[in-house]
Amino acid sequence: MIRLFFLSVLAISLHACMAQSKAKPLNTTEFISLEKNDSVLVIDVRTPAEVAEAYIAGTDYFFDINNADFAKNIESLDKTKSYIVYCRSGKRSTSAINYMSAQGFTNLYELSGGILAWEDQSLLLSK
DSSP states (O other): OHHHHHHHHHHHHHHHHHHSOSSEEEOHHHHHHHHTSTTEEEEEOSOHHHHHHOEETTOOEEOOTTSTTHHHHHHTSOTTSEEEEEOSSSHHHHHHHHHHHHTTOOOEEEETTGGGGOOOGGGEEOO
């Protein structure tokens, strides 16, 4: 019984750690302010179909996290630069940031709530 309890607590703890982002969260106002800095680059990790619907103006990279080339694309980036990562709602960007952090990236930011939380619709672009 005690072993089962311990395993349950361990599983819940591991899940919580895995789900937490290793980035500083940004609301849309903070995103706009930080994105204006030339040393900060923006990465959209959604699918090409989602990007075709709309994306945030000023996005520098479109790296679909579900694409086989995702890791290679991340490897091509400068680890000393700062990156803001976003997706649709925040789940994929958290995964991307955790991967980037494991690869040695340290200056990471995440748009809280993803593109769904984007407040200024005039800054969304469609292709």
